[in-house]
Amino acid sequence: MPFTLSGDDTCQTTTPSRLHDPYWVAISPNAAELIQLPLGSDGLPVDPLWLDLLAGNTLKTSDIEFPNPIATVYSGHQFGVWAGQLGDGRAILLGDLHGQELQLKGAGITRFSRMGDGRAVLRSSIREFLCSEAMHALGIPTSRALSVVGSKEKVIRESVETAAVCARLAPSFIRIGHFEHYASLENTVRLKELADLLITHFYPECSQHDQPYLSLFKAISKRNAKLVAQWQSVGFCHGVLNSDNISALGLTIDYGPFGFLDQFQIDHICNHSDSGGRYAYHKQPQIMHWNMACLASAMLPLIEINQTTENAHEILRSALDEFPVTYAKEWQGLFRRKLGLEIEIDGDIELIERLLQAMHDSQIDFTNFFRSLGNVKKGMQVADIDTRNDFIDREGIDPWFGDYLTRLEQETADDVARKMVMDSINPKYILRNYLAQVAIEKAQRDDFSEVATLLKLLSNPYDEQPEFEAYSKPPPQDMRHIAVSCSS
Known part of the structure; x- marks a missing residue:
């Protein structure tokens, strides 16, 4: 539902800037379904005009036209400080399509760009594309990402990069x-x-x-x-x-x-x-x-x-x-379910907080630990729980596992049923920074296969997917501290 308040102080009709020689980087079939966009056997829109539309080079396809693209004005606090007037500095809203606003991020300068160039880079566009769709698959409310269109057009950030446009969908981008x-x-x-x-x-x-x-x-x-x-x-x-x-x-x-x-x-x-x-x-x-x-x-x-x-x-x-x-x-409620605790009992929150403190002290892998917790069965001995070996202070964590095993005895569900519930809230796969970085580096060499692989993998984050087992592993030592900034 487009932003349609009266008065030209609200928004400005803004034509996207032309993106030279655009090419497909990725498209999400699940997001395409939201706007009833037909895709061919190659996974791309049947209508070839969609490439230029999502690049910002045209405002119409064979059967759709967006005559009034806009950028909206807003203000806000940034890092706790009043920043005054801001606005869509590089995001241009094309219009509404089947209940979704279609917005192009990186489509060029608007009245609200301030000192920016209105562009986005391939690196950040791939990250937004993958994470938007990953979050949706995790069941977390999010804007969606329809596509990434790339170009060899140069963009300067900390270094020289190439431009891209990420097409986003949401019922509304009001903030x-x-x-x-x-x-x-x-x-x-x-x-x-x-x-x-x-x-x-x-x-x-x-x-x-x-x-x-x-x-x-x-x-x-x-x-x-x-x-x-x-x-x-x-x-x-x-x-x-x-x-x-x-x-x-x-x-x-x-x-x-x-x-x-x-x-x-x-x-x-x-x-x-x-x-x-x-x-x-x-x-x-x-x-x-x-x-x-x-x-x-x-x-x-x-x-x-x-x-x-x-x-x-x-x-x-x-x-x-x-x-x-x-x-x-x-x-x-969420953390009770992550531990497989369906019945609310006094002491549960203390149990959760003790666990998180122990995980912090030993810097335990967050996703893999909770996923593995579903393998703990009633009646087990603490010494038989493999994941305890990941903790630096094993003598410190063993009492927690002992209390957890005692707590599980109060649950009515059997081990199989409890694991099914736990596996439905504790994902096997997430968009780890190092996975995104590998995909980005390949894409910067014009190989978009890893973006496609991650999109497929992250569309089913709670499934085992044995062929992708390696993607569930923690980052290698040399990729544990990838730095990410606001620059995009």
Whole structure:
């Protein structure tokens, strides 16, 4: 549903910049189904005009036309500091297709590009493409990635790279920053239009409440609280949780210097530009809560329509306090399931926290440990549990495994049924940085086979897939500390 607020202060009609000699890097058949895009036996669109459309070189195919592509304005806080007006500096929204907004990231300069060139590079486009589809397969709300189109056109970042365009899909790309923008201008008319648009198209249940805008705030906050709990449960680090990168629909958006945990470190920083660790793994929940406070501040004028200023502040403070409660409930439920604990018993959370501390101390591989935990059976002896050997302090972890075995005796499910549940929440495969890097380096040599392999593998992250067993391994020693920054 395109961004259609009135007034040319909201967005600007923007024609994508031409991408010279475009070629296919990758296309997701699952994402193509969302917009009913027919693909041929070669996995590419049947209509060859889609290559130029997704490169930004045309606005129509044989049967579809996008006459009014736009870039939208928003504002926001970056690394906790008010940055003022921002906007779609290199993302151009073509329009709506079967309930999905089609947006080209890297399609050229817009009015909101500031000092940027409006382009994206092949490296970051492949990372976003693969992770968007991987997150969807993990069951985590996310924008989707339809394709990557490459070009030999040069782009300068830390070094000279080549350009690419990543085509993204989402029901809406509206973000917290849109609210902050109109609030900063004290433009209550636009704020109300924005809130009404979201309620009409995405949160219709809010219209039934006496205070629909308060209900909308609670709904957005609840979705994002659950989202960040899901991130924590699979060891995903976003890297740049600025308020302008937070979806109003509770989707994971704006994949930049993200990373999945390999060796578990509770304070892991995936973005080497984040020198202060503001967006470290363990801080993601409180930062998302902070971003919801930014949203609450921006929506205050809407609450004040029917409330005194004092009451409006109190109402929003109370609503904001619901975030940590929602997050804690979701997080606890997810980690109980990761341990195969379906029955809630006092002491479970302490058991989980003891485990995470031990994993941190020994820097245990996050994904592989939880996957292997499904192999633990009732009645086993601690000494027979292979994964205990991965811990540096074996005498320290053995009491935990003993307590875990005792706890499993209180579960009614048998070992087979419990493992099935655990394997459905503990993935076998994730987009490890080193896997993405191998695919990128091959793609930079015009070999896109590894991108295709990872897309296939990560589309079924919970399945065993014996032919891809090597992809479940931790990174080799020389690829454990791949540096990823905001540059893309």
